Amino acid sequence: MRLFTISSLLLLSLASVSNASPKLENHECKACHPKIYKEYQSSHHANSSIYKDEIFNAIWEKHPAKAKNNFKCAKCHTPSDHALMKDPSTLAKNEIQMTEPISCQHCHQIESVEKHTKSNKNILTKKEKTFFASDPEKKGTKLEFKEKRSFFGLFTTKIGSPYHDIDYSNEDYYTGNSCMGCHSHKQNSNDFTICDLEVKESEGKDTCITCHMPQVSGLMANQKVTKTHAFHSSSALISKPALLSKYILLDLKKADNGFSVTVENKANHTLVPHPLRLAKLRVTIERAGKTIEIKPKTFVKVIGDKGKPTFPWLATEIIKDSSIKAFEMREVTFEEKLQKGDRVTVEFGYHIVNPKISKKLELKDKSLSKFVILTKKQFSI
Numbered sequence: 001m002r003l004f005t006i007s008s009l010l011l012l013s014l015a016s017v018s019n020a021s022p023k024l025e026n027h028e029c030k031a032c033h034p035k036i037y038k039e040y041q042s043s044h045h046a047n048s049s050i051y052k053d054e055i056f057n058a059i060w061e062k063h064p065a066k067a068k069n070n071f072k073c074a075k076c077h078t079p080s081d082h083a084l085m086k087d088p089s090t091l092a093k094n095e096i097q098m099t100e101p102i103s104c105q106h107c108h109q110i111e112s113v114e115k116h117t118k119s120n121k122n123i124l125t126k127k128e129k130t131f132f133a134s135d136p137e138k139k140g141t142k143l144e145f146k147e148k149r150s151f152f153g154l155f156t157t158k159i160g161s162p163y164h165d166i167d168y169s170n171e172d173y174y175t176g177n178s179c180m181g182c183h184s185h186k187q188n189s190n191d192f193t194i195c196d197l198e199v200k201e202s203e204g205k206d207t208c209i210t211c212h213m214p215q216v217s218g219l220m221a222n223q224k225v226t227k228t229h230a231f232h233s234s235s236a237l238i239s240k241p242a243l244l245s246k247y248i249l250l251d252l253k254k255a256d257n258g259f260s261v262t263v264e265n266k267a268n269h270t271l272v273p274h275p276l277r278l279a280k281l282r283v284t285i286e287r288a289g290k291t292i293e294i295k296p297k298t299f300v301k302v303i304g305d306k307g308k309p310t311f312p313w314l315a316t317e318i319i320k321d322s323s324i325k326a327f328e329m330r331e332v333t334f335e336e337k338l339q340k341g342d343r344v345t346v347e348f349g350y351h352i353v354n355p356k357i358s359k360k361l362e363l364k365d366k367s368l369s370k371f372v373i374l375t376k377k378q379f380s381i
């Protein structure tokens with residue numbers, strides 16, 4: 001009798017475990033890539049589900065697809081929830097949604113990116129445990145795990161990863177095109193493009209990867225001595241805005257009837273293109289112990305319908321676009337006359353959520369509509 005109870009309990013608990021915990025992909029990487037694994041935890045890519053991202057959740061709550069129980073956002077926001085990818089009506093809070101909605105494997109298995117008008121599509125390799133990576137010195141090769149014995153077998157040298165093969169031949173990991181399955185553009189059901197990174201080709205060496213995943217100190221893998229590894233916390237906000245500030249240059253010029261500030265965008269894409277955000281240039285002048293605040297200039301792309309702003313799924317047109325495009329040098333003029341001895345502080349940054357939209361969405365986390373400084377410079381007149 002007793003035995004029976006225990007075994008049925010066991011069965012019950014086994015059943016509930018298999019229901020609630022789908023297979024996780026990332027924990028295996030943790031053992032050998034602890035630094036990268038840790039960084040990833042605070043990245044947008046680890047927190048891109050409605051259960052972790054309050055903004056995304058607020059938009060999803062209002063989205064018409066929610067009423068139809070069709071979570072079509074999964075393609076880019078939670079592609080590692082494989083059951084949900086097969087059936088978009090099965091959105092549920094599980095461990096994948098909470099910890100690895102865009103897993104390590106997902107990004108490292110993108111074999112190619114298919115171009116489409118609505119939005120692009122990632123095609124993943126079917127080869128198990130083969131990950132794409134870039135290394136100019138090994139370009140074109142494939143690295144399989146090998147143990148070389150030398151000096152009559154006294155010494156062994158290990159080459160490659162004992163867990164997986166590495167394929168260095170995929171061009172998309174050298175150019176940054178592997179990011180473009182999700183980051184290029186997106187249309188709504190009115191065939192209107194609601195976001196577009198508007199990437200421009202350039203002669204320059206910088207790519208999505210060199211700018212957003214620069215080499216920072218710390219081992220790349222426990223088994224391999226390297227001074228640096230690619231930074232995996234791709235988020236301007238949570239991590240280090242300073243990493244990106246060098247790509248936005250500020251300058252100030254005095255004129256007879258005021259002054260002008262230039263903002264130079266070194267990125268190969270539009271700055272702050274997301275329709276929820278609001279980019280701003282703030283200027284303050286310190287003069288004789290007083291601080292004078294000047295009305296800030298904003299840079300936005302407003303989308304809507306019949307001349308009025310709307311939520312993205314209702315939009316049919318661009319109402320206003322003052323966003324700063326790829327490689328653009330924008331000059332902004334101010335009428336305030338500068339005096340000798342003035343100290344002028346110029347700050348360029350953004351609100352993650354435009355404060356007006358934040359109110360409409362009733363966001364609880366007030367820090368989301370706070371002003372985040374991306375770069376700042378002071379000028380003495």
Ligand code: HEC
Nearest residue numbers: 028029032104105131133134159160161162163221223224
């Ligand atoms: C048993 C240890 C081990 C595990 C587990 C492991 N790796 Fe690795 N990985 C390595 C080692 C060692 C290297 C370095 C190989 C070399 O360059 O010789 C490496 C290299 C890589 C590289 C290529 C780095 C480059 O640019 O040369 C990628 C990408 C990668 N691993 C991804 C992953 C992912 C994703 C996971 C989890 C699914 C994972 N690894 C799990 C040991 C491991």
Ligand code: HEC
Nearest residue numbers: 053055056059060063072073075076119182183185186274
């Ligand atoms: C084609 C890929 C793709 C699809 C499909 C997609 N998104 Fe996104 N979404 C992105 C990317 C990439 C970002 C980050 C862009 C950025 O920050 O500029 C993003 C960001 C967002 C943000 C801002 C999140 C934040 O923390 O600021 C919201 C809100 C959002 N998406 C809502 C949705 C909703 C709702 C759906 C489904 C109806 C959806 N998205 C479908 C790619 C996609």
Ligand code: HEC
Nearest residue numbers: 029033036037040045103104107132133134220228229230
């Ligand atoms: C958003 C996509 C994305 C995600 C998610 C991602 N990676 Fe990467 N990873 C890249 C890119 C791009 C590079 C740089 C190019 C390269 O060397 O492959 C890279 C580089 C690496 C490298 C080589 C580092 C170096 O210095 O060359 C390792 C190892 C690695 N990733 C492991 C992981 C692990 C482990 C995870 C999960 C904890 C992970 N990646 C998640 C895209 C991603």
Ligand code: HEC
Nearest residue numbers: 044048053056076077102178179182208212234235236237
């Ligand atoms: C599978 C789809 C996918 C791929 C591939 C992908 N991303 Fe993302 N990325 C997203 C989504 C979705 C978000 C927004 C998540 C959120 O906040 O809810 C995001 C957010 C970001 C952000 C933060 C945006 C911000 O507002 O601060 C950066 C930066 C970024 N990605 C860079 C990259 C780079 C660089 C690559 C290529 C190495 C890449 N991503 C590959 C889907 C993807």
Ligand code: HEC
Nearest residue numbers: 176179183206207208211236244247266267268272273274
């Ligand atoms: C020359 C450096 C540079 C290159 C190349 C670059 N970026 Fe950026 N990126 C920036 C800077 C600077 C910002 C502004 C900081 C911010 O908005 O978070 C930014 C912002 C972003 C954001 C956040 C936008 C938002 O809504 O806040 C995403 C997503 C992004 N980049 C993705 C990409 C992708 C994908 C590529 C490759 C096509 C790329 N970046 C290439 C420098 C670069």
